[in-house]
Amino acid sequence: MATNVKNDPNRRDFLYVTTAAVGAVGAAAAVWPLIDQMNPDATVKALASIEADISSIELGQSVTFKWRGQPIFVRHRTPKEIADAKAVPLEDMIDPATDAERVTAGYEQWLIQIGICTHLGCVPQGQKPSEPKGEFNGWFCPCHGSHYDSAGRIRKGPAPKNLVLPPYEFMSDTLVKIG
Amino acid sequence: MSSHSNYNPTNPVEKWFDERLPLIRFSKEHLMDFPTPKNINYWWTFGAVLAIMLVMQIITGIVLAMNYVPNIEMAFDSVEHIRRNVNYGRIIQATHAVGASMFFFAVYIHMFRGLYYGSYKAPREILWILGVIIFLLMMATSFMGYVLPWGQMSYWGATVITNVFSAIPLVGTPILEFLRGGFVVDNPTLNRFFSLHYLLPFIIAAVVALHIWALHVPGNGNPTGVEVKSKADTVPFHPYYTMKDLFVIVVFFIPFAWFVFFAPDILGHADNYIRANPFITPAKIVPEWYLLPFYAMLRAVDFDLFFINAKLGGVIVMFGSILILMVLPWLDKSKTRSGNFRPMFKPFFWLFVLNFMMLMYLGAQAAEGIYVILSKVGTAYYFGYFLIILPILARIETPKPLPNSISQSILDKYEAKALKQAKIQGNGNSEIQGKGGK
Numbered sequence: 001m002a003t004n005v006k007n008d009p010n011r012r013d014f015l016y017v018t019t020a021a022v023g024a025v026g027a028a029a030a031v032w033p034l035i036d037q038m039n040p041d042a043t044v045k046a047l048a049s050i051e052a053d054i055s056s057i058e059l060g061q062s063v064t065f066k067w068r069g070q071p072i073f074v075r076h077r078t079p080k081e082i083a084d085a086k087a088v089p090l091e092d093m094i095d096p097a098t099d100a101e102r103v104t105a106g107y108e109q110w111l112i113q114i115g116i117c118t119h120l121g122c123v124p125q126g127q128k129p130s131e132p133k134g135e136f137n138g139w140f141c142p143c144h145g146s147h148y149d150s151a152g153r154i155r156k157g158p159a160p161k162n163l164v165l166p167p168y169e170f171m172s173d174t175l176v177k178i179g
Numbered sequence: 180m181s182s183h184s185n186y187n188p189t190n191p192v193e194k195w196f197d198e199r200l201p202l203i204r205f206s207k208e209h210l211m212d213f214p215t216p217k218n219i220n221y222w223w224t225f226g227a228v229l230a231i232m233l234v235m236q237i238i239t240g241i242v243l244a245m246n247y248v249p250n251i252e253m254a255f256d257s258v259e260h261i262r263r264n265v266n267y268g269r270i271i272q273a274t275h276a277v278g279a280s281m282f283f284f285a286v287y288i289h290m291f292r293g294l295y296y297g298s299y300k301a302p303r304e305i306l307w308i309l310g311v312i313i314f315l316l317m318m319a320t321s322f323m324g325y326v327l328p329w330g331q332m333s334y335w336g337a338t339v340i341t342n343v344f345s346a347i348p349l350v351g352t353p354i355l356e357f358l359r360g361g362f363v364v365d366n367p368t369l370n371r372f373f374s375l376h377y378l379l380p381f382i383i384a385a386v387v388a389l390h391i392w393a394l395h396v397p398g399n400g401n402p403t404g405v406e407v408k409s410k411a412d413t414v415p416f417h418p419y420y421t422m423k424d425l426f427v428i429v430v431f432f433i434p435f436a437w438f439v440f441f442a443p444d445i446l447g448h449a450d451n452y453i454r455a456n457p458f459i460t461p462a463k464i465v466p467e468w469y470l471l472p473f474y475a476m477l478r479a480v481d482f483d484l485f486f487i488n489a490k491l492g493g494v495i496v497m498f499g500s501i502l503i504l505m506v507l508p509w510l511d512k513s514k515t516r517s518g519n520f521r522p523m524f525k526p527f528f529w530l531f532v533l534n535f536m537m538l539m540y541l542g543a544q545a546a547e548g549i550y551v552i553l554s555k556v557g558t559a560y561y562f563g564y565f566l567i568i569l570p571i572l573a574r575i576e577t578p579k580p581l582p583n584s585i586s587q588s589i590l591d592k593y594e595a596k597a598l599k600q601a602k603i604q605g606n607g608n609s610e611i612q613g614k615g616g617k
């Protein structure tokens with residue numbers, strides 16, 4: 001045996017290494033399905049879109065729709081809310097964005113966002129008239145105290161990003177397709 | 180280790196068995212004859228309390244799983260069903276829920292014992308690290324268990340804590356969706372949490388086996404921190420410590436039973452008796468009391484530091500607060516193990532305990548005003564204790580002289596007591612002096 005190894009070390013090493021490599025790849029391939037089954041399944045991913053009828057939302061009112069299990073905040077903004085949002089200098093923001101970037105041109109009164117705090121995922125308050133709107137007249141997340149303004153931008157508190165905008169388009173003046 | 184055994188089977192069947200699988204020999208060595216320092220105090224009984232609690236949680240948990248349904252439509256009702264309709268379900272469910280709290284209460288005592296007596300120092304570093312791993316596994320297990328009843332706190336606790344992972348740069352969101360099995364916490368999340376909540380206690384049991392293995396290599400520490408020098412320093416584990424441990428377990432079960440029978444919900448949160456609603460966040464999200472100090476530290480970071488934003492910073496601090504325990508044996512280089520002999524260490528230690536309780540209180544308060552400031556101070560002291568105070572103390576502190584041996588320390592104590600008594604009773608009560616003499 002010893003002489004064999006001495007005479008022919010490369011062939012043997014090669015066999016060892018390739019066997020180990022094939023084994024490792026095989027094991028990884030077998031493990032992958034076991035891991036990947038934890039990712040969102042086909043029904044969750046099925047990009048269901050909803051059509052939201054916004055005709056009955058009064059000026060200054062907000063309504064929550066449900067899309068992919070997430071709350072979608074639709075707010076019919078007043079001219080004052082829009083003017084306030086436009087007046088804020090970008091330097092004052094944590095995640096700078098102009099008001100125009102937050103809405104669709106021609107539909108400035110409609111602010112449509114995913115109603116999940118970008119900090120740790122609570123649903124911010126401010127949709128109902130009875131709820132606090134925070135220091136910037138938008139939304140207030142009670143979990144750890146994040147304040148969003150009337151364009152849904154984070155202005156104060158631990159959340160790092162503005163409220164996320166879902167993909168959506170206006171089918172008509174009163175119908176929005178979300179997703 | 181076989182040196183500890185005085186197992187000499189005479190019966191031929193026992194002998195035959197012992198030669199093939201020395202199971203009885205092993206049990207006798209490790210559960211009965213194991214030489215244990217004769218001076219260990221009541222703080223050393225909580226390891227046994229923990230072992231019992233683990234068994235309690237596993238047994239009650241398996242029984243609960245026979246009646247529980249891990250589906251978002253039925254989970255909440257199935258827990259109520261257990262509490263109202265299943266025979267003795269009210270008690271079994273309460274035992275499991277209260278048991279988690281009692282388990283953590285015991286583990287905190289066990290860990291603070293280790294911190295005070297320097298149990299983590301050489302040669303017990305691996306033993307300590309295994310303990311920290313057990314603690315992490317316990318936190319994961321109880322967190323997932325709390326989600327199962329699918330109340331408002333279950334749901335929002337799961338949302339907030341899984342969201343913690345979204346702070347990881349680049350891969351945060353994919354990891355979040357991987358953990359939840361969806362874009363939000365939903366049925367797939369509940370299902371996997373149930374599966375893992377069932378699995379983890381058995382993993383804990385396996386790590387506990389390693390923990391005790393690692394304990395039985397150097398043997399137990401003791402309040403003097405002086406290692407065992409001779410047989411005279413020890414007594415066999417059984418009956419001395421089996422009985423002492425059993426006594427404490429009985430005492431421990433008194434408040435446990437009080438909670439179970441008279442106040443099963445007092446440690447929980449009222450909001451968790453409201454069914455989960457993904458559209459309404461409760462005004463205040465509060466984790467279970469035993470996770471509050473870590474939650475307070477998560478929230479204490481509400482500022483950006485260089486390229487680390489507040490959210491990621493909070494997550495780093497929260498995980499760091501536990502991971503730092505893993506390297507503690509290399510942070511505290513003081514040669515003296517026991518806090519009893521470290522005059523400068525003592526006040527800092529007790530301040531650390533108080534600080535931990537303060538963080539526990541703060542974790543349940545709203546994140547505003549003075550609470551935020553105190554949380555920051557508390558977090559700073561928590562880390563400062565490990566990273567600054569302990570390393571410095573190891574350099575500058577002059578410890579008190581250690582006794583020569585465990586036996587000597589006991590004799591010294593007895594003598595001091597006798598002397599004091601003799602002084603009180605005037606000179607020369609020969610009976611007491613005779614007893615205390617060498």
Ligand code: HEM
Nearest residue numbers: 223224225226227229230293298307310311313314399400
């Ligand atoms: C399920 C949880 C646990 C169980 C069942 C358990 C069990 C035990 C037992 C039976 C002992 C011996 C008796 C004693 O000293 O009290 C022990 C010792 C010890 N444990 Fe644990 N333990 C657990 C968790 C932990 C944790 C979380 C830590 C620390 C992070 C830890 C650190 C230690 C140390 C350092 C010792 C040795 C103390 C000495 O010097 O005697 N344990 N454990």
Ligand code: FES
Nearest residue numbers: 117119120141144
């Ligand atoms: S989840 Fe909104 S502030 Fe933390």
